[in-house]
Amino acid sequence: MNFLNEVSQHWPDAVSLAAGRPYEEFFDDDAPGRWLDRFRRHLADDLGQTPEQVRRTLFQYGRTKGIIHHLIARNLAVDEDVHVDDEAVVVTVGCQEAMLLVLRALRAGPTDVLLAVAPTYVGLTGAARLVELPVRPVAGGPAGVDLADLRAQVHRARAAGLRPRACYVMPDFANPSGTSIGLADRQRLLDLAVEEDLLLIEDNPYGLFPAGDADRVPTLKALDTRRRVVYLGSFAKTVLPGARIGYLVADQRVGGVDGAVGLFADQLAKIKSMVSVNTSPLAQAVIGGALLEHGCSLVAANRRERAAYTRNRDQLLAGLRRRFPAGSPVRWNTPAGGFFVVVTVPFPVDDALLRRSAERYGVLWTPMAHFYDDGRPVDALRLSVSAVTPAQIDLGLDRLAALITDELTRAAIPAG
Amino acid sequence: MNFLNEVSQHWPDAVSLAAGRPYEEFFDDDAPGRWLDRFRRHLADDLGQTPEQVRRTLFQYGRTKGIIHHLIARNLAVDEDVHVDDEAVVVTVGCQEAMLLVLRALRAGPTDVLLAVAPTYVGLTGAARLVELPVRPVAGGPAGVDLADLRAQVHRARAAGLRPRACYVMPDFANPSGTSIGLADRQRLLDLAVEEDLLLIEDNPYGLFPAGDADRVPTLKALDTRRRVVYLGSFAKTVLPGARIGYLVADQRVGGVDGAVGLFADQLAKIKSMVSVNTSPLAQAVIGGALLEHGCSLVAANRRERAAYTRNRDQLLAGLRRRFPAGSPVRWNTPAGGFFVVVTVPFPVDDALLRRSAERYGVLWTPMAHFYDDGRPVDALRLSVSAVTPAQIDLGLDRLAALITDELTRAAIPAG
Numbered sequence: 001m002n003f004l005n006e007v008s009q010h011w012p013d014a015v016s017l018a019a020g021r022p023y024e025e026f027f028d029d030d031a032p033g034r035w036l037d038r039f040r041r042h043l044a045d046d047l048g049q050t051p052e053q054v055r056r057t058l059f060q061y062g063r064t065k066g067i068i069h070h071l072i073a074r075n076l077a078v079d080e081d082v083h084v085d086d087e088a089v090v091v092t093v094g095c096q097e098a099m100l101l102v103l104r105a106l107r108a109g110p111t112d113v114l115l116a117v118a119p120t121y122v123g124l125t126g127a128a129r130l131v132e133l134p135v136r137p138v139a140g141g142p143a144g145v146d147l148a149d150l151r152a153q154v155h156r157a158r159a160a161g162l163r164p165r166a167c168y169v170m171p172d173f174a175n176p177s178g179t180s181i182g183l184a185d186r187q188r189l190l191d192l193a194v195e196e197d198l199l200l201i202e203d204n205p206y207g208l209f210p211a212g213d214a215d216r217v218p219t220l221k222a223l224d225t226r227r228r229v230v231y232l233g234s235f236a237k238t239v240l241p242g243a244r245i246g247y248l249v250a251d252q253r254v255g256g257v258d259g260a261v262g263l264f265a266d267q268l269a270k271i272k273s274m275v276s277v278n279t280s281p282l283a284q285a286v287i288g289g290a291l292l293e294h295g296c297s298l299v300a301a302n303r304r305e306r307a308a309y310t311r312n313r314d315q316l317l318a319g320l321r322r323r324f325p326a327g328s329p330v331r332w333n334t335p336a337g338g339f340f341v342v343v344t345v346p347f348p349v350d351d352a353l354l355r356r357s358a359e360r361y362g363v364l365w366t367p368m369a370h371f372y373d374d375g376r377p378v379d380a381l382r383l384s385v386s387a388v389t390p391a392q393i394d395l396g397l398d399r400l401a402a403l404i405t406d407e408l409t410r411a412a413i414p415a416g
Numbered sequence: 417m418n419f420l421n422e423v424s425q426h427w428p429d430a431v432s433l434a435a436g437r438p439y440e441e442f443f444d445d446d447a448p449g450r451w452l453d454r455f456r457r458h459l460a461d462d463l464g465q466t467p468e469q470v471r472r473t474l475f476q477y478g479r480t481k482g483i484i485h486h487l488i489a490r491n492l493a494v495d496e497d498v499h500v501d502d503e504a505v506v507v508t509v510g511c512q513e514a515m516l517l518v519l520r521a522l523r524a525g526p527t528d529v530l531l532a533v534a535p536t537y538v539g540l541t542g543a544a545r546l547v548e549l550p551v552r553p554v555a556g557g558p559a560g561v562d563l564a565d566l567r568a569q570v571h572r573a574r575a576a577g578l579r580p581r582a583c584y585v586m587p588d589f590a591n592p593s594g595t596s597i598g599l600a601d602r603q604r605l606l607d608l609a610v611e612e613d614l615l616l617i618e619d620n621p622y623g624l625f626p627a628g629d630a631d632r633v634p635t636l637k638a639l640d641t642r643r644r645v646v647y648l649g650s651f652a653k654t655v656l657p658g659a660r661i662g663y664l665v666a667d668q669r670v671g672g673v674d675g676a677v678g679l680f681a682d683q684l685a686k687i688k689s690m691v692s693v694n695t696s697p698l699a700q701a702v703i704g705g706a707l708l709e710h711g712c713s714l715v716a717a718n719r720r721e722r723a724a725y726t727r728n729r730d731q732l733l734a735g736l737r738r739r740f741p742a743g744s745p746v747r748w749n750t751p752a753g754g755f756f757v758v759v760t761v762p763f764p765v766d767d768a769l770l771r772r773s774a775e776r777y778g779v780l781w782t783p784m785a786h787f788y789d790d791g792r793p794v795d796a797l798r799l800s801v802s803a804v805t806p807a808q809i810d811l812g813l814d815r816l817a818a819l820i821t822d823e824l825t826r827a828a829i830p831a832g
Binding site: 021022024027029032033036051052055056058059060061062093094096097100104123126127129130236240241242243244245271273274275276277278279280281282283286 | 437438440443445448449452467468471472474475476477478509510512513516520539542543545546652656657658659660661687689690691692693694695696697698699702
């Protein structure tokens, strides 16, 4: 991520098909203040807090697990048909902190390992590195997860004396692959988790952005009758990145160091108290107010954003078809929603190529090699459609096509 | 901390001389909105950002090291005579995240250890446990740090094959001891750090709250001509806890994994990107606006709060003198400022006693044993004067005196 930031700062005029940031056109100057007021009224009118208590809730240190947990639980019920106790929710500093907490809790000793569907979000591998929890890749493939490979990896790890604690997966419009897991495979994945005594860490930042209504599939957590799923959520894409509010749902019953059995969420909250004490109540209040303004549903609230992402995705796919017609060695996938499309080319795609692309062609994208932890070359790149206009997409594709054409020509000329 | 929360939730009517939260009387409902607007104008008028850029700065993902770093650097120059490059500042999710980042960076291998002046703030020992960095205590004593013991502990650790990376110290009105380090000892501590090739981690949450003007002493960082000090700051006590904004200053030059030399702050920012990506720009903007409103000085801005803490401290000390006159076996220290006073009694003070105090006497305080990591009994308790009124202090002391009298009587009667 640092390399990407550096490149984009160095070439600010390049079209960025790299950034996974949400669409900016609908940002509203007045929204944070309005939402803060809305949450204040909720504390007073719905929760019966006195003016002094409202001030204390917003301005003081506060509850480690957060102050909008009840609204998040309601949001999950309304939007995802996920029904969990408020106490199983921990509000975190973005989804990144949620990942860190879960991975730190799972890392009890040096034989613990994490499985993760590859390619994998870099925030996950970064957090795992920080807590010294080795990540072993599981093949993703066109179905989103290769279940046979997952089972084989579990067995392989155990045979090596290791303890696979969980498998990380992004079932909806994954970052970076764009791939989704079908309903039948979700059920099979949950069964496998039970059979192999594995937790599933479900990360769902893009679930509200299907291209078509039929492209929404129940989350693993909605199907999780056996408490195998720790769910990670984010309001960065559905409300506002600048609040840095995410959350986790951990309704598993676990034994603590003192032998008492409690909620996994409470164990994670103890870790959180050593990472950030608690999440900013002011920032939580902004998100809480947004949830209240929309009756705790973010589906309708994101109608315009979803339409923009779908329009952009269609623009990108049509643009790729036009520039690389049948017969071209350039291929791409067609995600059913989300922010990302993966383009495969017949040459290795590395940081040096990205730098050349930025410098000479004026277009940024992300080498897919960043999402594999093994340093091997990968012949693919990720394009993001989330923070650009259709005109920028066309300009970016023109420049990308020029780069690819030059690379193909260069590959066709034998070295002198 | 969790035990304390549990006790205070269980006996909400007890007078709390336990909470280290800042004074609430001056919290202002309108302040966050006003400060946010003030920072918006700064982005537009002082930094020349367009309305679109202002929205992006506040609402999008942002710079890992933060967006109010320049204001924090100015604040340090104005209030502390500390002069550092903006780029050496990392804005963090409260001071807790700053601690975590520094400790994680220092923990390069299993022989690394941290020294910390004992008694030690529990947030430090918690963060150290999380990153598996063992903490070895250094005697604090009445002078704030026992320099001979510090040197002995460094040598002892090295003789045991360990690598003492740094010493954590709170030189001003420390939590929990209330003790401060004098100017001459600060100079000696800096010399010792150079001689022993040690970093000093200076944590300074209470520096702006001296009881008298003569009680302010330059920070270690202000005296740090040899870049031995990593400075940790917090706006929780000086502006608003609910923003959860802290920061660190790390102007050391260090070698990275790639061999290149860079700022320690940049290495810490990389770790931060895996913990929380970036600190909420909205929360930063609130603090940034507060800084701007006061010309980047928080000394005058905290005039009323400082007066309240001094008044409360005086009330507590006078109340102790009245209830435990000369000849009493009860003793206490007289901190030159800050939030805390330590009371020593002739019997062990543990969690069971605190529970009895809450249940039967209606007063909360903190066992000093919480601030030592070795589980040994300690005959002392911490009283906090920061979040109470003078009337509450009197009531709390009445109750505490009743508890202590009963304990002394009980100790005087031989077991039957």
